[in-house]
Amino acid sequence: MNETKQKRKLYVMNTGILILKMAAVSGLSWELAELAGSKHPYLAPLTVILCLQTTVQQSIQFSYQRTIGTIIGVVIAAMLASILPINGWALAFLFLIGTCIPALFKMSEVIIHQVALSLLLVFALEQQSGHYPIDRIRDTVIGAALAVLVHIFIFPPDFTKEARDSLVQLTDNLSQKFSKAADWIKSGCELGEGRKLIHGVHTLQEELFQSGKDMEKGFKSIKFNPYSKKSAVLLTAYRDYLHHLKHASAYIEKAIKMIEIWSRTGNMSAEDQAMWASQLQSISSYWKDRKNKISNLEKKVKELTDGTARSILYDDPVLLQPSLPAGMEAHQYAVSLYTDTEELLKELHH
Incomplete structure (x- = not known):
């Protein structure tokens, strides 16, 4: 019984720290993204939420993969989206072209998924806001960097x-x-x-x-x-x-x-x-x-x-x-x- 209580106590403590980090860093990343001129500051806390993994090593790895995938996806979408009609078949063609590039360089599946996600969002939102592609790259970098730094120096995970x-x-x-x-x-x-x-x-x-x-x-x-x-x-x-x-x-x-x-x-x-x-x-x-x-x-x-x-x-x-x-x-x-x-x-x- 005591061992079960101890496990529960450690779980509550670790989860509580993660939640506090997520809340604080998400708010900070939003404010920093706005100060940097972003019109879509929600992209920074979105990255924070995704990049705060169980361990620091996992957070660094995912932050790197998300950043690389985002840059590749945004660049490809920015080059091709403007000459493609907004429909499902154009999106499928964009996915086929865009995801083949990281695959040719034998990048991880996580990077391929992040490329596809950026392709989709830039393809759908660029015409509504010309700021979206650059905002996505900048806010992703802000969110990933903050998530990693806070995870390393403030109550880093230790099992x-x-x-x-x-x-x-x-x-x-x-x-x-x-x-x-x-x-x-x-x-x-x-x-x-x-x-x-x-x-x-x-x-x-x-x-x-x-x-x-x-x-x-x-x-x-x-x-x-x-x-x-x-x-x-x-x-x-x-x-x-x-x-x-x-x-x-x-x-x-x-x-x-x-x-x-x-x-x-x-x-x-x-x-x-x-x-x-x-x-x-x-x-x-x-x-x-x-x-x-x-x-x-x-x-x-x-x-x-x-x-x-x-x-x-x-x-x-x-x-x-x-x-x-x-x-x-x-x-x-x-x-x-x-x-x-x-x-x-x-x-x-x-």
């Missing part, structure tokens, strides 16, 4: 907190998977329950995959952000931590499958069950401890660096050691080599 909250939730989920697997072993490794555990792990792995995509969104959100030094260090630590979570989820899946097979052979003793239940429970506790560390990482140090982040997350006196049954010490390397070889041969046969 570092969302990445952290996602990892906290995933860590808690992973800890529970190890704890439930330990309880399952204690209760006798019932087949149906084992299948449910595997299904739960697969769901977790899908969430981890999505978290990886969200992490990349976080990195994109701080690109061109002049205040993002600390966020960059945090995101680097989070990405490294996510890698550990993925390895742990792969391990628990393999462990459950192997213990299930072992149990069905009838060769798994009560001592083996107790030992492996204890082993998985200790790993569960390890991840529970990591959950606290990752959630408080930002608060632990004032000047965060890659080294301090790693030391806070991983350098502690709690070191996990794999459990071995009595008498197995001399055979552990042979067993490990056998297991690795078996995995290789299975992979070669797929």
